[in-house]
Structure formats: structure tokens, C-alpha cells
Amino acid sequence: MIKITRTISHEELKTQQRFSDAVADIFSRREENPLAYVHSFGCQQNVSDGEKIKGMLAQMGYGFTDDVDKADLVLFNTCAVRENAEDRVFGNVGALKHKKRRNPNMIIAVCGCMVQQEHITQRLYQSFPFVDIIFGTHVLHTLPSIIYQKLSSGKRQVLIPEENGSIAEGVPVQRDSKFKAWVPIMYGCNNFCTFCIVPHVRGRERSRLPRDIIKEVSDLVKEGYKDITLLGQNVNSYGKELGISFAELLKTLDEIEGEYKLGFMTSHPKDCTRELIDVIANGKHISRHLHLPVQSGSDRVLKAMNRRYTVEKYMDIINYAKEKIDEVALTSDIIVGFPGETYEEFLQTIELIKKVEYDSLFTFIYSPRKGTKAADMPDPITREEKGKWFEELLQVQSEASAHSYDKFVGRTLRVLCDGVGKSRDNLLTGRTIHNIIVEFEGDKSLVGSFVDVKITSALNWAMVGEMV
Ligand code: SF4
Numbered sequence: 001m002i003k004i005t006r007t008i009s010h011e012e013l014k015t016q017q018r019f020s021d022a023v024a025d026i027f028s029r030r031e032e033n034p035l036a037y038v039h040s041f042g043c044q045q046n047v048s049d050g051e052k053i054k055g056m057l058a059q060m061g062y063g064f065t066d067d068v069d070k071a072d073l074v075l076f077n078t079c080a081v082r083e084n085a086e087d088r089v090f091g092n093v094g095a096l097k098h099k100k101r102r103n104p105n106m107i108i109a110v111c112g113c114m115v116q117q118e119h120i121t122q123r124l125y126q127s128f129p130f131v132d133i134i135f136g137t138h139v140l141h142t143l144p145s146i147i148y149q150k151l152s153s154g155k156r157q158v159l160i161p162e163e164n165g166s167i168a169e170g171v172p173v174q175r176d177s178k179f180k181a182w183v184p185i186m187y188g189c190n191n192f193c194t195f196c197i198v199p200h201v202r203g204r205e206r207s208r209l210p211r212d213i214i215k216e217v218s219d220l221v222k223e224g225y226k227d228i229t230l231l232g233q234n235v236n237s238y239g240k241e242l243g244i245s246f247a248e249l250l251k252t253l254d255e256i257e258g259e260y261k262l263g264f265m266t267s268h269p270k271d272c273t274r275e276l277i278d279v280i281a282n283g284k285h286i287s288r289h290l291h292l293p294v295q296s297g298s299d300r301v302l303k304a305m306n307r308r309y310t311v312e313k314y315m316d317i318i319n320y321a322k323e324k325i326d327e328v329a330l331t332s333d334i335i336v337g338f339p340g341e342t343y344e345e346f347l348q349t350i351e352l353i354k355k356v357e358y359d360s361l362f363t364f365i366y367s368p369r370k371g372t373k374a375a376d377m378p379d380p381i382t383r384e385e386k387g388k389w390f391e392e393l394l395q396v397q398s399e400a401s402a403h404s405y406d407k408f409v410g411r412t413l414r415v416l417c418d419g420v421g422k423s424r425d426n427l428l429t430g431r432t433i434h435n436i437i438v439e440f441e442g443d444k445s446l447v448g449s450f451v452d453v454k455i456t457s458a459l460n461w462a463m464v465g466e467m468v
Helices: 010-028 044-060 083-094 097-102 118-127 137-153 198-202 210-222 246-254 274-282 299-304 311-324 343-356 383-408
Strands: 035-040 073-078 107-112 133-135 157-159 180-184 227-231 261-265 289-291 329-336 360-365 412-420 427-432 437-441 450-458 463-467
Touching: 010 044, 010 137, 035 044, 044 073, 044 107, 044 137, 044 180, 044 227, 073 083, 083 107, 083 118, 107 137, 118 133, 133 137, 137 157, 180 210, 210 227, 210 246, 246 261, 246 274, 274 311, 311 329, 311 343, 329 343, 329 383, 343 383, 360 383, 383 450, 412 437, 437 450
Parallel strands: 035 073, 073 107, 107 133, 133 157, 180 227, 227 261, 289 329, 329 360, 437 463
Antiparallel strands: 412 427, 412 450, 427 437, 450 463
16 A cells, blocks of 8 residues: 655644744734734635634734735635635635735735646636735645745745645644634545545545544543534545544544534545444434435436445445434435436435435535546536426425424423524524534523523424523
8 A cells, every 4th residue: 555644744843833933023023913814715624724724824923804905914715626616716816906906015825725726726826916825735734934935035935736645733723613623634535526626636535643633632622612523525434544443533532521512524425334323323422413425316326426335335324323323313415417417317316315314415516627527527407407406306305304303392402502693692503412403592601502402393404492
């Protein structure tokens, strides 16, 4: 087996620390601390990267602002999964042209998955000459040296190495929440699903050492974090190169004492084992929620997607989860209108949705990504037709999820209060151990704590209750 994981050495991280200190020294001679505007698009992995970016910037002496006009540094951490996210980034970057003209000292940086694609980097470099910094996902930890080089030389910085990625431990993190934390356990993906750009931009799978993950989660629990989510493109294949399974890691983490909820995303059905289901079933803190993206209910389409499981294998694991995990909440991702999919094949997906009775679904109309195999497949069905299929699927799902929450009405559930409702101040929102949203009245000081809520009614996307 070729070992592709490169752990960033202590010396390399120390070098970055020296650059960080040098930047802080430059800023200490200014009257005011510079401000950074950081926006992360896309998945939780990107949000987690964004928290590391903020951690490094804070060490360099940056404060933060939500107002682009006040920012000395504007940084877009981009996503490549959907075309409309890319269009938004180009739109946002384009809108900075006039701001940069008014404030030539403003530094504009674009990083993340999108710029790992050569055609995107070239377009950014050539058509947006006011973009100062472009760097890829594999060199995130070198942000201090990139900023230092930009400040000291004034030159544009472009760093998009093609290496398959690395793991950098000890990069500072500035978390967006005081009670919710993302903990990446692995990076990259080996699966090459034919519709997906992730393996092309995030490199091959590499897992963090268990001891580093256990320490991070233990520290988070001690610091009072209540909602901890383990992240990876395919967490089920965690540790293959380390000789430990994801189920073993999860079991160890669950043994950490404290009151907290432990979740994970994203699972791949082909690697989801009965051993993992057993660990969830017997867990003290593990969310009774399994997000298992099926993508399609047709074996032919699954094969064309290179998913490497059949509907039968998928149903086998779903049935085992239903049998073992008390009131398991099931969610999934579905792609509607994959190239070559027929209406009959789409109906097989509907049939599967009815059979599984998901709590909720993340549904997408297929969007081609340049560089993936599916982008070159014949796709005769019009977007309009796919839109009709999509509506049909939403209708089926909204009926199914309203039904699945009825069973909780009249019961009292432990809920982690995680926000204030949009309509009024005393309306709180929270999530159960099944990850189901609950709305109830209470004081906003409860945000970030566990409360008991009696469920009084079920909506098709959430439940309503009263605090007891
Ligand atoms: S498992 Fe498939 S869909 Fe998920 S990140 Fe890897 S290639 Fe993409």
C-alpha cells in the first residue's frame, strides 16, 4: 500500500508560528488592529477549515468583522460541489473590484476546493487581477507565511500544490460557537463517485491519529462543548491505514465522561458496518441518527454513479439499524435526474423512500461538475422535466416525515437548545438525540444547554413542545 499521508512536522509548524509572529509584529506598529471578513461556503468540512483560518488570523493579530467595507482582508473559503456556489463566489469576488479601487490596501484572498481546479484558478488569476491571494486546500496551514509574503513583498501569492494532502495538527482554531464543535477525523476521499468533484479537490483519504482526536474531543467536553460532530467525506472508512475502524474510534470517544451529544458525518453505505450500528445502539452520547446517502433507488443508476452497493445491500443495513437502534432517525441524500436516469428508475427511488421512511432528505437536481465522469455522460432529460420529478419526490417525503414524528407526541425528550427562533425572542430551537428539531418557549439564556421538553405536536420538518 502506498502511504500518502504526510504529517506536517513540528519544525514546519514552528516556521509558520514564526511567520505568524512576524505578521503580528507588523500590525503592532499600526494604530488599529486590522479586520478580516471570512466567509466559508459549502459543507461542514469547509466551515471547520474556516474556523482554522480564523484561528490563524487571530494569532496574527486580526480582529473580525461582518462588514466587507470595514475589512482589511476579505477571504472567501470556497466550495466546488455545486455550480451555483461557484457562480456566487465569482459574483462576490467581482463585487470587490470597486471596493479595492477605493481601498487599495485591502487584501483579497480566495481559497478552498474551488481553486483546486486549474480552470478556476486560471480564470481567477487572469480575469480578477485585484485578487491578491489564491491558495488550495492542501496548504491551509501555511496561511501565516502566505500573508507575510503578501505584506512584505506586495506581490500576488498563488499556491495550489497538487500533492495529495497532509495532516497538520496543532493549527489554532477559532470556533464559531461556544457549545457546538466540528472535529475533522479524516480528510479526502478515495471513492470517485462519478458525479462528485471532492476526490479531485481534496485528495486521497488520510486519517488523523486516534490519540489526537481523543484529546481534542476530551478537551472540548471539558471546555463545556455540548454538540460535537466528527467530520470526514466518508467517516466509515476512517483508520484503514492505521488499523483501527471508525466503530472502534466512536466507541472510545463515547466513553469520555460528561453531558454532550456526539454525531458524525458523512457515512458511505458501502462501508457502513453492523459493528458501527451496534456501537451507536449501545452508545451513551452518540446521536441516534444515521445519515446514509443512498443517492438513487435504482441498481443501474447506482452502478453508473460508482457507488459500489446495491439497493438490497443498502436496505440490509437500514433494516439492521432500525432493528438495533432505538427510534433511529434516518436521513439521506438523493440526486434527481442523474445522466441517463429514466422516469421508471426515478420511481424506484420513490419506492425506496417510502420503504425506508426517512426523517428528512437532502435532495438535489443533478448538476454536472467539470472533470467528473458523469459530466461527460449523455443526459437527455430536460431540466424542466427533472424539476417535475423533484417536486414529486418532495411531496412524497413531506408526507412521510410528518408521519414519522407523530410517535413522539406526548413524550418528554432531552433537547440541546441551540438557537433562538426567527419569529420571536422567547421561541427557542433545539435538537433531540435523534437530531430532530424541536421548537419551544423559553429564555434565550438556555441556548447551549440541555433541557427536557414535552412534545405537543409534530410538523413535517420539526416538533413543537413545552419545557418541563
Ligand atoms: S464518497 Fe462519493 S460523494 Fe462522498 S465525497 Fe467521496 S466521491 Fe464524493
